[in-house]
Amino acid sequence: MFKIKDSVKVSSRFTTIIHLCSFLIIIYSFTMLVPIMVGLFNRDGYITAFLLTFLLSLSIGIVGWKSTKGEDKYLQKRDGFMVACLFWLIFSAMSALPFILDSRLNMTLTDAVFEGVSGITTTGASVFSNIDTLPKSILFYRAQLNFLGGLGIIVLAVAILPFLGIGGAKLYQSEMPGPMKEEKMTPRLADTARNLWGLYSALAFACALSFKAAGMNWFDAICHSLSTVSLGGFSTHGDSLGFYNSASVELVAGVFSILAAINFALYYVALVRRSVRPILKNAEFRFFIFILSCIVGVACLELYRTQTFGLQDSLVHGFFQTVSVMTDNGLGAGGYPSWPNHVVLLLLGASFFGGCFGSTCGGIKAVRFLLLYKQSSREINNLIHPKAILTTKVNGQSVSDRVISSVWGLFFLYIFFTCVFIWGLVAIGHDIITAFGTVAACINNMGIGYGDTASGFGTLKPEGKWLMCVAMLFGRLEIFPILIIFSRAFWRY
Amino acid sequence: MFKIKDSVKVSSRFTTIIHLCSFLIIIYSFTMLVPIMVGLFNRDGYITAFLLTFLLSLSIGIVGWKSTKGEDKYLQKRDGFMVACLFWLIFSAMSALPFILDSRLNMTLTDAVFEGVSGITTTGASVFSNIDTLPKSILFYRAQLNFLGGLGIIVLAVAILPFLGIGGAKLYQSEMPGPMKEEKMTPRLADTARNLWGLYSALAFACALSFKAAGMNWFDAICHSLSTVSLGGFSTHGDSLGFYNSASVELVAGVFSILAAINFALYYVALVRRSVRPILKNAEFRFFIFILSCIVGVACLELYRTQTFGLQDSLVHGFFQTVSVMTDNGLGAGGYPSWPNHVVLLLLGASFFGGCFGSTCGGIKAVRFLLLYKQSSREINNLIHPKAILTTKVNGQSVSDRVISSVWGLFFLYIFFTCVFIWGLVAIGHDIITAFGTVAACINNMGIGYGDTASGFGTLKPEGKWLMCVAMLFGRLEIFPILIIFSRAFWRY
Ligand SMILES: [K+]
Ligand SMILES: [K+]
Numbered sequence: 005m006f007k008i009k010d011s012v013k014v015s016s017r018f019t020t021i022i023h024l025c026s027f028l029i030i031i032y033s034f035t036m037l038v039p040i041m042v043g044l045f046n047r048d049g050y051i052t053a054f055l056l057t058f059l060l061s062l063s064i065g066i067v068g069w070k071s072t073k074g075e076d077k078y079l080q081k082r083d084g085f086m087v088a089c090l091f092w093l094i095f096s097a098m099s100a101l102p103f104i105l106d107s108r109l110n111m112t113l114t115d116a117v118f119e120g121v122s123g124i125t126t127t128g129a130s131v132f133s134n135i136d137t138l139p140k141s142i143l144f145y146r147a148q149l150n151f152l153g154g155l156g157i158i159v160l161a162v163a164i165l166p167f168l169g170i171g172g173a174k175l176y177q178s179e180m181p182g183p184m185k186e187e188k189m190t191p192r193l194a195d196t197a198r199n200l201w202g203l204y205s206a207l208a209f210a211c212a213l214s215f216k217a218a219g220m221n222w223f224d225a226i227c228h229s230l231s232t233v234s235l236g237g238f239s240t241h242g243d244s245l246g247f248y249n250s251a252s253v254e255l256v257a258g259v260f261s262i263l264a265a266i267n268f269a270l271y272y273v274a275l276v277r278r279s280v281r282p283i284l285k286n287a288e289f290r291f292f293i294f295i296l297s298c299i300v301g302v303a304c305l306e307l308y309r310t311q312t313f314g315l316q317d318s319l320v321h322g323f324f325q326t327v328s329v330m331t332d333n334g335l336g337a338g339g340y341p342s343w344p345n346h347v348v349l350l351l352l353g354a355s356f357f358g359g360c361f362g363s364t365c366g367g368i369k370a371v372r373f374l375l376l377y378k379q380s381s382r383e384i385n386n387l388i389h390p391k392a393i394l395t396t397k398v399n400g401q402s403v404s405d406r407v408i409s410s411v412w413g414l415f416f417l418y419i420f421f422t423c424v425f426i427w428g429l430v431a432i433g434h435d436i437i438t439a440f441g442t443v444a445a446c447i448n449n450m451g452i453g454y455g456d457t458a459s460g461f462g463t464l465k466p467e468g469k470w471l472m473c474v475a476m477l478f479g480r481l482e483i484f485p486i487l488i489i490f491s492r493a494f495w496r497y
Numbered sequence: 498m499f500k501i502k503d504s505v506k507v508s509s510r511f512t513t514i515i516h517l518c519s520f521l522i523i524i525y526s527f528t529m530l531v532p533i534m535v536g537l538f539n540r541d542g543y544i545t546a547f548l549l550t551f552l553l554s555l556s557i558g559i560v561g562w563k564s565t566k567g568e569d570k571y572l573q574k575r576d577g578f579m580v581a582c583l584f585w586l587i588f589s590a591m592s593a594l595p596f597i598l599d600s601r602l603n604m605t606l607t608d609a610v611f612e613g614v615s616g617i618t619t620t621g622a623s624v625f626s627n628i629d630t631l632p633k634s635i636l637f638y639r640a641q642l643n644f645l646g647g648l649g650i651i652v653l654a655v656a657i658l659p660f661l662g663i664g665g666a667k668l669y670q671s672e673m674p675g676p677m678k679e680e681k682m683t684p685r686l687a688d689t690a691r692n693l694w695g696l697y698s699a700l701a702f703a704c705a706l707s708f709k710a711a712g713m714n715w716f717d718a719i720c721h722s723l724s725t726v727s728l729g730g731f732s733t734h735g736d737s738l739g740f741y742n743s744a745s746v747e748l749v750a751g752v753f754s755i756l757a758a759i760n761f762a763l764y765y766v767a768l769v770r771r772s773v774r775p776i777l778k779n780a781e782f783r784f785f786i787f788i789l790s791c792i793v794g795v796a797c798l799e800l801y802r803t804q805t806f807g808l809q810d811s812l813v814h815g816f817f818q819t820v821s822v823m824t825d826n827g828l829g830a831g832g833y834p835s836w837p838n839h840v841v842l843l844l845l846g847a848s849f850f851g852g853c854f855g856s857t858c859g860g861i862k863a864v865r866f867l868l869l870y871k872q873s874s875r876e877i878n879n880l881i882h883p884k885a886i887l888t889t890k891v892n893g894q895s896v897s898d899r900v901i902s903s904v905w906g907l908f909f910l911y912i913f914f915t916c917v918f919i920w921g922l923v924a925i926g927h928d929i930i931t932a933f934g935t936v937a938a939c940i941n942n943m944g945i946g947y948g949d950t951a952s953g954f955g956t957l958k959p960e961g962k963w964l965m966c967v968a969m970l971f972g973r974l975e976i977f978p979i980l981i982i983f984s985r986a987f988w989r990y
Contacts, residue, residue, distance in 0.1 A: 082881060306924075346924035353916055376909050383906035386899070387977060388575060388986050405898055406879070412905040413876035416869050419912060423846055431799075431839035436930055484880060493881050 017083055019072045025090055026068030032098060033061035038148060039102070043141030046223075051141060053106035061098055085485040085494070088160060092125065092477055095156065099124040099149050108139065118461065118469045123149030125480040126157065126364050128237025128334040128451030131462040131469070135242040140223065143240045147227035150236025154364040155204055157234075157480070158268050159197045161362045200268050203275070208233040211260045218252040228335070232257055233264045235364045237334025237451040242460075244336040245324070251316070254324035254337055265292070265331035265359025287399045288360050292370035299354050300326045303347055310344045330354035332366035334451030341441075341458035348454065352441060355450040356418075366449030366479055368418055372411045374398065379408060417483045422447055425475045432467050446472040447479040510576055512565045518583055519561030525591060526554035531641060532595070536634030544634060546599035554591055578978040578987070581653060585970055588649065589614045592642050601632065611954065611962045616642030618973040619650065619857050621730025621827040621944030624955040624962070628735040633716065636733045640720035643729025647857040648697055650727075650973070651761050652690045654855045693761050696768070701726045704753045711745040721828070725750055726757045728857040730827030730944040735953075737829040738817070744809070747817035747830055758785070758824035758852025780892045781853050785863035792847050793819045796840055803837045823847035825859035827944030834934075834951035841947065845934060848943040849911075859942030859972055861911055865904045867891065872901060910976045915940055918968045925960050939965040940972040 036058035043051040100120030103111050111119070115131045122129045123146055130146075132138065212229035216222060224240050231238045241247035245257055266289060273282045283289055304322030307313050313321060321338035328335050329351040341348065358367025378396045385394055395402040422443055429439035434456065441454020442464065456463045464472065478486060488494050529551035536544040593613030596604050604612070608624045615622045616639055623639075625631065705722035709715060717733050724731045734740035738750055759782060766775040776782055797815030800806050806814060814831035821828050822844040834841065851860025871889045878887055888895040915936055922932035927949065934947020935957065949956045957965065971979060981987050 082883075085880070345929055346920060349920055349923050349929060353920070379902065380906045380910055383903055384977065384980055384984055385986055386903075387578070387981060388984070390575075405902075408902070409872065409898075409905075410876055410879075412902075412909075413873045416905075416908065417873055427839060427842055427846070430842050436838055436842060436933075440929075484877065487877055488880055491877055491881070493878050 018086075021083060021086055021090065022068055023072035024087065025094055026065050026072065028091070029061055029065035029094065029098070030069060032095065032152070033058050033065055035148065035152060036061070036102070039141045039145040042144040043139065046140040048139040048141045050106070050108060050139070053102045054141065054145070056105050057098070057101040060101065082494075085488045088481055088485045089489050091156065091160065092480060095124050095153075096121040096473070096477070102142075102145060106142065109142070112466075114466045114469050115462070118473055119146075120149070121473045121476050122451070122461075123236065123238060124153040124156070125449050125476045126150050126153045126234050126236035126332075126366070127446060127449040127476045127480075128231065129445055129453065129457075129461045129472070129476075130238065130451075131460065131464075133242070133460050133462050135240065144223075144227055146238040147230040147236075147240070150234040150238050151208065151230035154234025154236060154264075155197075155201065157364045158200050158204060158362065162200065162269050199272055203268060203271050204233065207260070207263060211256070214256040214260065215253065218256045219248065219250055220253065228257070229260075232260045232333060232335065233364075235261065235264050235331055235333040235359075235366070235449075237328070237332075239335060246337040246339065248337075251320045254320050257333075257335055258324040258327040261327045261331045261333045261335075262296070262359075264333070265363045265365045267360040267362035269362045270360075285399075288371040288374060291374045292360050295354075295357060295370065295373075296327065296330060299330060299350060302350060306344065306347050306350075310347075312343055312347075313338070326351055326354065329450060329452060330357060331359045332448050332450040334445070336452050340452065341454055352444045352454065355444050355448045356422075358448065366447075368415060371398070372415065375403065375408060375411050376415060379412075414482060414484065417487070418447075421475075421478055421483060425471060425478075428471050429464075429468055432465050432471070434465070434468060442468075442472060443475060446475040449476060449479050511579075514576060514579055514583065515561055516565035517580065518587055519558050519565065521558075521584070522554055522587065522591070523558035523562060525588065525645070526551050526558055528641065528645060529554070529595070532634045532638040535637040536632065539633040541632040541634045543599070543601060543632070546595045547634065547638070549598050550591070550594040553594065575987075578981045581974055581978045582982050584649065584653065585618065585973060588617050588646070589966075589970070592617045595635075595638060599635065602635070605959075607959045607962050608955070611957075611966055612639075613642070614966045614969050615944070615954075616729065616731060617646040617649070618942050618969045619643050619646045619727050619729035619825075619859070620939060620942040620969045620973075621724065622938055622946065622950075622954045622965070622969075623731065623944075624953065624957075626735070626953050626955050628733065637716075637720060639731040640723040640729075640733070643727040643731050644701065644723035647727025647729060647757075648690075648694065650857045651693050651697060651855065655693060655762050692765055696761060696764050697726065700753070700756060704749070707749040707753065708746065711749045712741065712743055713746065721750070722753075725753045725826060725828065726857075728754065728757050728824055728826040728852075728859070728942075730821070730825075732828060739830040739832065741830075744813045747813050750826075750828055751817040751820040754820045754824045754826045754828075755789070755852075757826070758856045758858045760853040760855035762855045763853075778892075781864040781867060784867045785853050788847075788850060788863070788866075789820065789823060792823060792843060795843060799837065799840050799843075803840075805836055805840075806831070819844055819847065822943060822945060823850060824852045825941050825943040827938070829945050833945065834947055845937045845947065848937050848941045849915075851941065859940075861908060864891070865908065868896065868901060868904050869908060872905075907975060907977065910980070911940075914968075914971055914976060918964060918971075921964050922957075922961055925958050925964070927958070927961060935961075935965060936968060939968040942969060942972050 036054045040051045040054045040058070043054065096117070097120070100116045103109060103116035103119050104113060118129075118131050121127070128150065135143075208229045211232050212225045215225035215228050220228065227240045228245075230236075239245065239247075245253055266283065267286070270283045270286055270289065274280055300323050303326045304318050307322050308315060308318035312318070317338065325336065325338060325340050327333070329340075332355055340351075356367050357373060358369045359365030361369045361371050375396065375398065378398070382394050382396055386392065396408065397403065425443040425447060426436075426439045429442060430436055434442070438453070438455030438457055442457045442461070445451055445453050445457070453461055461469070461472070529547045533544045533547045533551070536547065589610070590613070593609040596602060596609035596612050597606060611622075611624050614620070621643065628636075701722045704725050705718045708718035708721050713721065720733045721738075723729075732738065732740075738746055759776065760779070763776045763779055763782065767773055793816050796819045797811050800815050801808060801811035805811070810831065814833075818829065818831060818833050820826070822833075825848055833844075849860050850866055851862045852858030854862050854864050868889065868891065871891070875887050875889055879885065889901060890896065918936040918940060919929075919932045922935060923929055927935070931946070931948030931950055935950045935954070938944055938946050938950070946954055954962070954965070
């Protein structure tokens, strides 16, 4: 897999990376046991695909782990880019396995990979047109993919990204709770996973109980809670939450989407200090809530004004769907894609905004827009007072030029690749509206399409599906790691 | 017009600005004599509208000039924002006058203002559906609007903007020819206008001769040369250059569009030094030509591959139309809006790129994309080598962080307002494709619509026309001056 030419030092670094990944693959293989149990419990009658995936990944993991033993060294910072890229590539491939192996689904390789990538990156875009009739084990597996992908995102975002500095993520170094400040990567990964795993599961537990209380059956409540706290958006129904036609279900989903879109490091700090002040005082959180409120307000108002719904439905659907799209959760209700164009467009725009850094949301993320807004205001003041030296502050601390330029770079590349992906889908033969809606759904890991993909992504052409797999990975990895892996400078190092 | 409260100092600055604007209005009023002569020569039989405009603007100019006499002081740098905003507002209003006053045209105020703003900002978007039957004086007046607007752009861009520093325009300070380095604004304006006026007219003269040689009649050749060197794009025919169905006409238009999209300060330097090296060695020029060649190449290839045209037509239309849209000229041929979606989308994307700074093109401009590209590469290298101190160089000189942050700010606001304008048109009731194509045409001062506006902007709703007037002015003023004028900090100063 890796041609190692340069030096022993490089080779030993790669070996360590493979060692780490093998370990994660072993852990991951055991998660296949859960859908197996769900299948047995519900008498699905067919668990071979999961069993095969379990055995296959366990073997690969053990072989990889054994063959690289004794080489376990601390990784260096820059290895994080490789770890992040490999993490998503390997787990995308493995996620697709049960879909490929399950003969009942009769999926093409393309569809299986798309569904797998979509699940593990918490995009939640689905190629299935018959979701309601899928076996329970598969439905649970899809929700579990979202959940595990979400955990991976949080651990990576909190443990690794701040130290790599992608898109100004260094901003968050100061917020890291004690043990996470550790400089070495492997112990930090383990510590973070241990600390946040509990929090994340507790949120899912609370969400499941709330969904049950709102009227779902236990199976649906658990599956939807897994895909809600991960902001993944896979549903057990083709109509997503529209299936229930219930205001309380939508309100629960909306509230937990907001909770899941908050930086998990803040929850940790709040727990340690036994106070919600660290959350409420956080500049990104406040900015996110402010923008969210504005967009929810406009959406509700416009739904009512255009007589799309009556007053109560405008408020409920407007709140839930805006939150779901903006946090890039992607559960749907109220026939969203057929809403007035300008409301849909507003929500699609909001999906680029996303939620807070260190959560499982997609998009560019609130803290970066906060910084871009502050920088633009500063620029205006600078033009008026050319001799003034103005600094940009977030959370009371001035932000270094390096962090700012990193955020600008990410913004530019995000827009640039969004345009490239849209153009790619149009060149393949999709119409412009479908292309825009689909790319917004995929690069932001949001998951609700528009135009031809409004009711599912099975309508995409095969080349389009592969392109959108790339878009989902670009969005999830925040672009830079992929460009870095493909840059000459990285390999010369 | 101006409530002056703060101090005598502020009042005297505004008086000076009004004095300057009045002077420009007097000069401008005399340009109305040319369409009058065209009308008389062609026996249009009706020149009242131009005569009225002449007398009205001359009177206003003289009154303004006389009443502010004796207050003539040198303006300060920050007054440049006010001068730039007033310049375009006043001349937009005056440009609309003949359209309003000419009873033959029977235009609404909205349509007249749209046509005037479109002409003077060199956008070239037209609400007329009967261009071929318009009186010659009106046709000539539209071309002249483009030409005068273009001259205004060049003078402002070369004389004022570099000293205001909008969007990194300070980059060009070092390229200013000698007399323009003068720090005081009024003499610099006059000098620049004197130096560049000749160059600009010579280019138009050469362009008119070439169009004549390519087969146009004298009237069409002159009108199209005026709208080509200004990258304005008003045509004397409803089908624009498609009317001639002539490869040589399109080649002439393409070549002169490229020549007009080069920084006019470079021409000046080249003339003074009697060498084309200053142009050929210029980093922005090289980047512009490189990107232009790539896009022309893809467009020609795709037109041929999709069998839209045969080989020769693919090359001719592909070259001309790509150049025309990318430089934001906006003359059309070959039925461009009905080309394959992905080719149209590529060209619409290119219209955001534009040409070189210091020319009459629209869009974000090549030098800024060059900088964004270099910054993004630097960011990747920075992530790989976190301790390296890397600088960004353009034309062999390192670019200051202030200039870079100014360019990022402009890019962000440009994208942001593009989204706002698109959303506005959709909220008014236009479809998303029309909204995107129309905003690209207006904010980039490009002038060819798409969707419902493909064959003219008369189909826009009245609110949409006013919104697009704002978009044209936002694009032409590069956003910052308008935001600054509306900022509290500016008025507190
Ligand atoms: K999602
Ligand atoms: K134009």
